[in-house]
Amino acid sequence: MYIRGIGTAAPSTRYTKAECLRAFERSAWFARLDTRSHLIARTVLQRDNGIEARRLALDSLDEVFTIDPDTLDRRFLAHAPTLAADAGARALASSGVDVSQIDAIVVSTCTGYLCPGLSGYVIERLGLRPDVQAFDLVGQGCAAALPNLMLGRSLLGAGSAKHVLSVCVEVSSAAMYLDNDPGVLISACLFGDGAGAAVLSSAPPDAEAGRSGRPPRRIEWVDSTSLIEPAQRKALMFEQREGMLRNILTREVPALAAEYAQRVLRTVLGRAHVDSSEIAAWIMHAGGRDVLLALEKRFELDHDAFRYSAAMLREYGNLSSAFVYFVLDAALADRAPGGWWWLSSFGAGFSCHGALLRVDA
Template identity: 70%
Template sequence: MYFRGIGTATPPARYTKAECLDAFQQSDWFARLDARSHYLARTVLQRDNGMEARQLAVDTLGDVFTIDPNTLAQRFLANAPVLATLAAQRALAKAGLEPSDIGAVVVSTCTGHLCPGLSGYVVERMGLRADVQAFDLVGQGCAAALPNMQLGRALLASGAAEHVLSVCVEICSAAMFLDNDPGVLISACLFGDGAGAVVLSNTPNAAGPRIAWTDSMSLIDPTERKALMFESRDGMLRNILTRAVPSLAAEHARRVLDTVLARAGLGMGDIGTWIMHAGGRDVLLALEREFGLAAENLRYSASMLRQYGNLSSAFVYFVLEAALADAAPPGWWWLSSFGAGFSCHGALLEVTA
């Protein structure tokens, strides 16, 4: 399987940490939360937490603090199809293909629910064939990108499609929830909105580097499910984020990496470019320690986190696009995502000029 073209999309409105803190302090929610929560929000948004700004699907930051089921559901419906389609169109253009060439589309999200699913909106907006195979994957959180691509790989291998469109879109502002729980508050300070897409094909793009998916592995540990998950509260999604997440992410990511490298007869030093989900600054630091890497090795993940915040499942598409834009050297690349479940996925990519 080859990555034939990649595209990303974000809402136009960009908000800095300082702007987010100011809007919070002016909102009705500030008075509803306790002094400890005020201190935590100021700490996260005033100190270096690995991010500087986010792009959110709201006209003003004041809109973020209108938190009720109907408003959030409408925000998801108004924005998820738009961003998913824009990222997919950009990926298709880079792949040098037409909408009629796509035999299957796989769309992942965890920040909203539609029935019929998002895939139908992407099919409609992109003008894909009526007989295209369409799949909606939900509930996989930040880890969803690689399971999405693994399904695409299976469709290609089975002969069901020659080209598969893989899309992840998250409207995290449509999963807004506030209370005095530290994990809930940190989540509200870190996540942004965005979409990523890649065209997966049996043949590489004639232009640009050839990106071949050579092997992959998934690992899921349901005993750690409660470390990172959404729960339903008052008809809305409430993010549970615990202190165990950075160490869990690093431990699981290392196990997946070691297994795939051993099968390929490779070592850690053979990986030249790292395409990692960031989660947050503490996750990146835990990965550096566990893998024995310098901060420079995870520079693309750190850069995307700083620019966009945590984009959940869409994040690794942005990291891959950043590495390609920087003309990262050919060789062995490692792609990894992790999140709710607790789950972790990794893929070994061979990139040639």
């Protein structure tokens, strides 16, 4: 499988963490929550938590504090199809693949539910063929990008498709929930809205110039694996409460992410007879600043190794499943050195996935 094109999309409204704190302090929710919660929010939003700004599908931050099922459902329906289609259109534009050539589409999300699923909305907006194979994946949280890409690879490998459009979209502002639980409050301070997409093909790109005016880089998916531990699902998950999604985020997540990410890495690199010192670019889901620090320590890498993940986290926050598309796009835009690249995501389950890519110079 080859990744022929990458596209990302985020709302135009950018909010800094200082703006988020001021909005929280003037909201009715501030009085409803206890003093400890005030301290947690101020600590997260005033210290260097690795995030400077987020994109949210809101005209005003005051809107985020209207928290009820109908409002959140409307927000997801209004923004998820648009973000997903925008990212898909950009991936197609960068790939050299015409929309009529897409044989299958795989769409992942965890921040809202539609029936018929999001895939139908993206098909409609992009003008995909009516006989396109459509798959909607839900419930995989931040880890969803890799299973999405793996399904695309299976479709290509089975010969049922030559070109697959992979899309992950999250409207985290449509999964807002507030109470005095520290994990709930911290997650409300971390997540942003956005979508990522990739065009996957059974053949490498042609040599014609890409969107940058340079020949497109050849990105080959070499091998991948997954690790899922249901016994740890309560460390990171959504639960339904009062008709809304409530995020459960525990202190164990950074250590779990680092441990499972290392196990996945060792499995794939061992099969490929590649040493971790040969990895030229790390395309990692960040989760948060503490997760990145745990990964650096576990992998015995310096801070610069995860610079693309750190940069995307600082500017966009945690975009859940869409995040690694942003990181991959940033590495490509920066002309990161060719060779072996490592792509990895982790999240609810507790699950972790990794893929070894071979990228030309």
